Amino acid sequence: MDNLQNKLIKNFKEKGLAEYPLEWLGNYRLDAINAAESLGVPDLSNEDWRFTSLKEFIKKDFSFFDGKAETYNKPKLPEHIKSIDGYFVYMHNGQLVSDSDYPFSLTRLNDSFEDLKVKEILLNEVSSKNKDFFYELSCAFIDDGFFLKLEGSNRLDKPIVIINSFDSDVDSKFVNTRNIFYFEESSSAEIIEYSVSESVNEFFLNKTSIVYVDQNARVEHLLVEDGNKNSFIFSNLKIVQGRDSHFTTNSILSGGQLIRNNVHPILNGEGCFSNILGLYLSSEDQLMDNYMFVEHLKPHCESTQLYKGLLNDESRGVFHGRILVHKEAQKTNAYQTNRNLLLSDKAQVDTKPQLEIYADDVKCSHGATIGQIDKEALHYLQARGINKDKAMLMLIKAFTDEVCEPMESEVLLEAFHNIVNDWFVKSELLEPENQE
Amino acid sequence: MIEIVNLHAEVQGQKILNGLNLKINKGEVHSIMGPNGSGKSTLAAILAGKEDYDITDGDIIYKGESILDLAPDERAQQGIFLAFQYPIEIPGVSNAYFLREALNSINKARGNPVLKPVEFGKLAKQKIKMLKMDETLLKRSLNEGFSGGEKKRNEILQMAILEPLLSILDETDSGLDIDALQIVANGVNSLRNEETAFLVITHYQRLLDYIVPDFVHVLVKGKIVKSGDKSLALELESKGYSWLED
Ligand SMILES: Nc1ncnc2c1ncn2[C@@H]1O[C@H](COP(=O)(O)OP(=O)(O)O)[C@@H](O)[C@H]1O
Ligand SMILES: [Mg+2]
Numbered sequence: 313m314d315n316l317q318n319k320l321i322k323n324f325k326e327k328g329l330a331e332y333p334l335e336w337l338g339n340y341r342l343d344a345i346n347a348a349e350s351l352g353v354p355d356l357s358n359e360d361w362r363f364t365s366l367k368e369f370i371k372k373d374f375s376f377f378d379g380k381a382e383t384y385n386k387p388k389l390p391e392h393i394k395s396i397d398g399y400f401v402y403m404h405n406g407q408l409v410s411d412s413d414y415p416f417s418l419t420r421l422n423d424s425f426e427d428l429k430v431k432e433i434l435l436n437e438v439s440s441k442n443k444d445f446f447y448e449l450s451c452a453f454i455d456d457g458f459f460l461k462l463e464g465s466n467r468l469d470k471p472i473v474i475i476n477s478f479d480s481d482v483d484s485k486f487v488n489t490r491n492i493f494y495f496e497e498s499s500s501a502e503i504i505e506y507s508v509s510e511s512v513n514e515f516f517l518n519k520t521s522i523v524y525v526d527q528n529a530r531v532e533h534l535l536v537e538d539g540n541k542n543s544f545i546f547s548n549l550k551i552v553q554g555r556d557s558h559f560t561t562n563s564i565l566s567g568g569q570l571i572r573n574n575v576h577p578i579l580n581g582e583g584c585f586s587n588i589l590g591l592y593l594s595s596e597d598q599l600m601d602n603y604m605f606v607e608h609l610k611p612h613c614e615s616t617q618l619y620k621g622l623l624n625d626e627s628r629g630v631f632h633g634r635i636l637v638h639k640e641a642q643k644t645n646a647y648q649t650n651r652n653l654l655l656s657d658k659a660q661v662d663t664k665p666q667l668e669i670y671a672d673d674v675k676c677s678h679g680a681t682i683g684q685i686d687k688e689a690l691h692y693l694q695a696r697g698i699n700k701d702k703a704m705l706m707l708i709k710a711f712t713d714e715v716c717e718p719m720e721s722e723v724l725l726e727a728f729h730n731i732v733n734d735w736f737v738k739s740e741l742l743e744p745e746n747q748e
Numbered sequence: 749m750i751e752i753v754n755l756h757a758e759v760q761g762q763k764i765l766n767g768l769n770l771k772i773n774k775g776e777v778h779s780i781m782g783p784n785g786s787g788k789s790t791l792a793a794i795l796a797g798k799e800d801y802d803i804t805d806g807d808i809i810y811k812g813e814s815i816l817d818l819a820p821d822e823r824a825q826q827g828i829f830l831a832f833q834y835p836i837e838i839p840g841v842s843n844a845y846f847l848r849e850a851l852n853s854i855n856k857a858r859g860n861p862v863l864k865p866v867e868f869g870k871l872a873k874q875k876i877k878m879l880k881m882d883e884t885l886l887k888r889s890l891n892e893g894f895s896g897g898e899k900k901r902n903e904i905l906q907m908a909i910l911e912p913l914l915s916i917l918d919e920t921d922s923g924l925d926i927d928a929l930q931i932v933a934n935g936v937n938s939l940r941n942e943e944t945a946f947l948v949i950t951h952y953q954r955l956l957d958y959i960v961p962d963f964v965h966v967l968v969k970g971k972i973v974k975s976g977d978k979s980l981a982l983e984l985e986s987k988g989y990s991w992l993e994d
Binding site: 686688689691692693694695696697698699700702703706707709710711713714 | 796797798799819820821823824825830832835836838839840841845846849850851853854857889906910
């Protein structure tokens with residue numbers, strides 16, 4: 313048995329997490345820690361972790377952190393994030409620190425366990441539970457985070473902007489956080505989740521968001537993981553969609569030493585639509601692993617996945633695209649595309665589709681490509697007077713821009729472009745003063 | 749304007765140009781004809797600065813200086829333009845954005861003012877009208893899904909907007925019907941003046957009815973084997989190339 317796992321189980325016991333006054337919650341945690349223990353930290357023999365070795369990661373000395381921040385200073389944010397006209401929600405080390413008034417209800421998760429909706433959401437997994445060590449871990453340590461509810465027919469006029477930041481004063485923290493979003497029938501909202509870290513110490517973030525998009529609701533979501541070389545991020549995004557609902561999510565992974573990005577949309581009502589977009593931008597020796605699990609439970613639904621990777625230096629990317637169409641889900645349309653552009657000879661990417669289709673009337677497609685900058689295209693642009701760096705950038709942008717085409721929210725689109733531009737600047741593909 | 753001197757070029761060790769000489773003065777239109785595989789596109793690509801070729805001997809003097817060390821964008825900025833035989837499709841880069849970037853890069857290099865999007869729009873629309881093209885082409889991705897004829901016309905649109913000094917047309921007429929051919933020829937002729945020059949590569953004499961050349965050259969196996977005036981094109985049309993080969 314490895315160190316990390318033992319250490320965390322010890323933490324769990326020391327904190328007495330199973331002895332919570334609410335019996336169901338204690339049991340929920342206990343079941344999860346037992347499941348985590350029997351699953352163990354995945355290694356390469358696990359099909360779902362074939363391309364991502366955690367050998368070095370588990371040697372690290374992370375321990376559970378539930379301390380409150382003594383003083384909280386808002387993180388330094390890029391101007392284009394700060395200036396967004398939105399409802400800002402601040403999280404620090406996985407804890408909700410905002411207490412403003414919002415046109416939606418927002419409570420700390422640990423103050424919300426009495427809420428029957430929260431209990432129902434946690435206990436009802438809806439789909440086949442994904443047996444994953446880190447997901448179980450997130451259930452075992454469930455405490456911090458928030459419960460956000462937007463009532464029926466409410467349409468938010470501005471996006472919810474969630475800012476996640478992390479302390480740098482404590483070494484080797486394991487931060488576990490869970491956010492539950494509940495969008496009631498016919499409501500609509502836009503969300504930007506921006507995680508940034510300037511931490512000088514290594515930290516292990518295990519983050520789970522569950523988004524309920526009820527009947528006829530519309531939600532557009534942009535997730536940005538902009539960590540640094542000290543960030544080890546395990547993110548779970550689980551979406552449960554009701555009838556005729558419409559959900560778009562776009563993940564930009566732009567910084568972090570190791571990111572495992574799990575996205576699990578569950579199309580759980582007839583006629584719903586799920587747009588799953590993502591862009592992983594990796595450099596140096598980063599590893600960005602995307603695990604998609606699109607699950608169709610009901611008929612007449614459509615899901616489209618478009619994930620793109622732009623990989624520089626010696627970085628590595630993984631795309632695992634699993635589509636599961638249950639027997640009942642007739643007339644399903646499920647599409648998946650993964651494209652990768654390698655900017656360096658040493659960058660590497662592994663891509664793997666996995667289709668499991670139990671309904672017989674289904675349209676399903678998948679495709680993956682891995683390539684480099686097209687020399688002929690580069691020459692064509694140069695032959696018209698455009699210098700090589702600019703021409704490269706035009707081609708790279710054409711590649712990345714496709715990922716935001718299905719998005720509708722102007723604010724989210726603008727944020728998308730700004731964040732990608734930030735990465736271009738950081739990667740020296742774009743001069744800061746030339747920012748467009 | 750340009751002088752190609754004893755040019756020898758290879759690609760992957762295969763000799764393609766074998767001592768090619770050609771001088772084009774300002775105000776002149778030269779045409780190059782020749783059998784398939786004789787090296788016409790290679791010559792055009794080398795003039796535009798494509799990297800895949802090794803120049804093993806000779807030189808290219810443009811406006812009095814060798815351009816062999818110049819990158820393709822620098823050559824374009826100095827006024828060299830190649831209308832490609834097979835224009836590349838570039839998904840995700842709109843035609844309008846591309847053209848504006850190109851024009852502004854060239855303007856910057858020449859010390860001319862950079863055009864604002866509105867000014868550029870006006871110019872582009874005017875040229876599009878001249879070439880009887882559809883305005884929606886501007887919004888579409890560069891050449892993506894364009895028909896063969898649309899691609900060729902798009903090359904001429906770029907030429908009309910960038911206003912080069914030396915234009916090289918590589919089989920721009922291939923695949924065009926007679927109407928499109930006339931439109932393309934009009935576009936070319938509108939740029940003809942005493943400061944500009946043209947090198948027109950073609951298989952067909954009919955283009956030369958509309959773009960009347962001052963000189964016609966025959967390229968065989970990487971060398972110019974015969975030069976003459978426009979009547980040479982007519983002669984080639986009836987006799988073919990075999991009498992000039994070997
Ligand atoms: N990039 C290349 N790689 C290999 N061979 C080439 C390349 N470009 C041209 N060639 C060869 O050079 C010769 C001349 O080709 P090209 O210049 O296209 O002729 P043309 O345009 O006169 O038909 C042909 O034999 C062609 O196969
Ligand atoms: Mg040719």
